[in-house]
Amino acid sequence: MNELPLFGQDVWWLVLVKAVLIFVVLVLLTLFNIWWERRVVARMQHRIGPNVHGPFGLLQSLADGVKLALKEDIIPKAADKVVFVLAPVLVVIPAFVTFSVIPFGPEVTMFGERTPLQLTDMPVAVLFVMAIASIGIYGIVLGGWSSGSTYSLLGGLRSSAQMISYEVAMGLALVAVFLYAGSLSTSEIVAAQEDWWFGAILFPSFVIYVISMIGETNRAPFDLPEAEGELVGGFHTEYSSLKFALFFLGEYINMATVSALATTLFLGGWRAPFWIDEIWAGANEGYVPLIWFFGKMLLFIFFFIWLRGTLPRMRYDQFMDLGWKVLIPAALVWVVLVATMRYVSTAYELGTQEILIGGGVLLALILLWGFFGPEETGEPVEDIHTAPTGAYPVPPMPSGGAQRGAAAPLTFPSRTQATVTHGASEES
Amino acid sequence: MIAFWVLAPLMVIAALGVVLVRRAVHSALLLAVVMISLAVLYLTLEAPFLFAVQIIVYTGAILMLFLFVLMLVGVDAADSVVETIRGQRLLAITGGLVMGVLLVVVVAQISLGTMVGMGAANAGGNIEGLADLLFSRYVLSFEATAALLITAALGAMLLAHRERLEPKEGQRAMAARRMQEYGTSGRHLGPLPSPGVYARHNAVDTPALLPDGTPATDSVSRVLAARGTVRSAPALGDVEDVQRTLGDVGGISGGSGSATDTSAGGGYNTENPDTRPQGDDWPEGDE
Known part of the structure; x- marks a missing residue:
């Protein structure tokens, strides 16, 4: 294809090297992310987290992974064996494949060859990511179905319904980016963000994308497919050992994938943030952009962890309402708005001043309509009688009213200092 | 190629x-x-x-x-191999063969030239070329297809629509109603117990056990109860079994459960009770 002259020119061994590098980076990133998640969540809950094995406890997830792989592998009697074995593979392979179109950096010299830091690119790269992700859903659905268990089936159904619904909102959020970049290829979208990130220009799209990417990856607060209180483990209830490890790996790689995609589409990809390249020209050359890329990506992953440590799980119907009744209509309206703006500004060659004046007039009209428009006839709020009826044994209020604020810290009789520090370091 | x-x-x-x-x-x-x-x-x-x-x-x-x-x-559902219409299979095979032969013969008659014009169509890029065609020459059929699909979706929604007769009960109203019910009739206001609690198994068809060892019928889905697939061994039979085993082996007092403690392990004996592992690794309740 002549559209992307940089790609498709590599010698075969270079392609192999890049593919292996992506594989290794993703596996290591997964190990790191598990450790990071445990540490961050622990900090948020005033614990310490894994800190014993390796520097800062970094090898903990490696040890856990080995342990998981060596556990007994159980295939339930009621399972459909072929599909049961196939399902985890179907989750993991698409997760790795999607990373082939993510640009990690600009053109570099690798083993004496000039090559872009990206395995490949195609004119439909972003659509390719969505297509492959939709194959990944098969793994979850089939895993849930083939286990032959009610919990698994319900988890698989929930998960696929969720991923399909949120993929719609996600796709609509991306349309605005395509309109501005004029391309679906990831490397060209990064190139189009040389001056301004799309996350700043198309902020509503960015917000919709971030919300739907959390729904897409089945993470808290949208982790309904594996809601422990309702479904035991969701679609992977019956999985154990290496097969479960593959599901686990797939989930973490998907998290990395959507973060990398968000970085590429909205935060300028591997480009240096905050105009650092204005001061330091080398910031966007060679291998340096890897820092920016992974920095931004890990920022998103931190955001994932932060959400998990903060928000409670949503109820299923509320969650679906959010997707279908809020995100998709909002995304549709925003896309129409962006397309109109785009058309007006290119067809009539309007300057910034005219656009601002037009926007101001529109805003004023909306405000005026809000003030002088038809009177709202709000429904009378029904006053539900919740005063104690004497039927439920409610304890009496403490004298002086309800206690507010934190409880007084607990104090213990003093011990020797050495014992205390010893006890603290044991904790992990 | x-x-x-x-x-x-x-x-x-x-x-x-x-x-x-x-x-x-x-x-x-x-x-x-x-x-x-x-x-x-x-x-x-x-x-x-x-x-x-x-x-x-x-x-x-x-x-x-x-x-x-x-x-x-369901997982086990497979096509039935019983012929419902006599001779259907034979007719289907013959019909299929005739159809196949016909297709092969017909397709063999025509000769298509080499396709040309791909390069010209893709000159400005595949997506751009496609978009140009879709939104200029075929815009009417494109829009008509979109309208058709939306009509179909709306029709499906209309067919599945149910008019609500009374306003939907919100979370707050539901909580108040439950509290009221608890006050008047003493009905438990929390969520229903999950199946398998305190029982030997945590399968969905095993009722939970109350602290006195009787099964909690609320804990099993009504659908399963209606189908009659709920396990219904006598509530304490299993416990007696355990007690007998413990009495037989004697001297084993692993864990906290004594022979008279029936609250933890009294589940339903589903498989064969006689082949249970006996001895040191006797599980004290479920993990």
Whole structure:
């Protein structure tokens, strides 16, 4: 294809090297992310987290992974064996494949060859990511179905319904980016963000994308497919050992994938943030952009962890309402708005001043309509009688009213200092 | 060309499998193989947009819908091999053969020239060329198709629509009602107990046990109860079994449970009680 002259020119061994590098980076990133998640969540809950094995406890997830792989592998009697074995593979392979179109950096010299830091690119790269992700859903659905268990089936159904619904909102959020970049290829979208990130220009799209990417990856607060209180483990209830490890790996790689995609589409990809390249020209050359890329990506992953440590799980119907009744209509309206703006500004060659004046007039009209428009006839709020009826044994209020604020810290009789520090370091 | 010779046999085998395989879900999966192979063929024919759309729309959406329906019929459901109409199978095979021969003969008659104009159509890029055509020459049919699909979706929603007779009960109102019910009739206001609590198994069809060892019937789905698939061994039979075992072996007092403690392990004896492992590794309740 002549559209992307940089790609498709590599010698075969270079392609192999890049593919292996992506594989290794993703596996290591997964190990790191598990450790990071445990540490961050622990900090948020005033614990310490894994800190014993390796520097800062970094090898903990490696040890856990080995342990998981060596556990007994159980295939339930009621399972459909072929599909049961196939399902985890179907989750993991698409997760790795999607990373082939993510640009990690600009053109570099690798083993004496000039090559872009990206395995490949195609004119439909972003659509390719969505297509492959939709194959990944098969793994979850089939895993849930083939286990032959009610919990698994319900988890698989929930998960696929969720991923399909949120993929719609996600796709609509991306349309605005395509309109501005004029391309679906990831490397060209990064190139189009040389001056301004799309996350700043198309902020509503960015917000919709971030919300739907959390729904897409089945993470808290949208982790309904594996809601422990309702479904035991969701679609992977019956999985154990290496097969479960593959599901686990797939989930973490998907998290990395959507973060990398968000970085590429909205935060300028591997480009240096905050105009650092204005001061330091080398910031966007060679291998340096890897820092920016992974920095931004890990920022998103931190955001994932932060959400998990903060928000409670949503109820299923509320969650679906959010997707279908809020995100998709909002995304549709925003896309129409962006397309109109785009058309007006290119067809009539309007300057910034005219656009601002037009926007101001529109805003004023909306405000005026809000003030002088038809009177709202709000429904009378029904006053539900919740005063104690004497039927439920409610304890009496403490004298002086309800206690507010934190409880007084607990104090213990003093011990020797050495014992205390010893006890603290044991904790992990 | 290599892609074609690799994918074509695969597609033919998978397509045959769609017809021949017993289980509906397997044949849906084989259909997915056919569709993805087709998408890859589009890619090798320089139609990348069609490749992505084929996977997203057909594999990702339509086939997933098929799977949804198929999955709900259960893992063990397979086609019945009993002929309901006499001679149907023979007629079907003959009809299929005739159809196949006809197709082969007809297709062999026509000769198509080499396709030309791909380069010209893709000159400004595949997506750009496609967009140009869709939004200029074929804009009317494009819009008409969109309108048709939306009408179909709206129609489906209309058919499935149910007019609500009374306002929907909100979370707050529901809580108040439950509290009221607790006050008047003493009905438990919390969530129902999950199946399998304190029982030997945590399967959905095993009722939870109350602290006195009697089964909590609320803990099993009404659907399962109606189907009659709930395990209904006598509530304490298993416990007596344990007590007898402990008495037989004697001297084993691992864990905290004594022989008279019936609150923890009194579940339903589902498999064969006699082949339970006896001795040191006797599990004290479920993990």
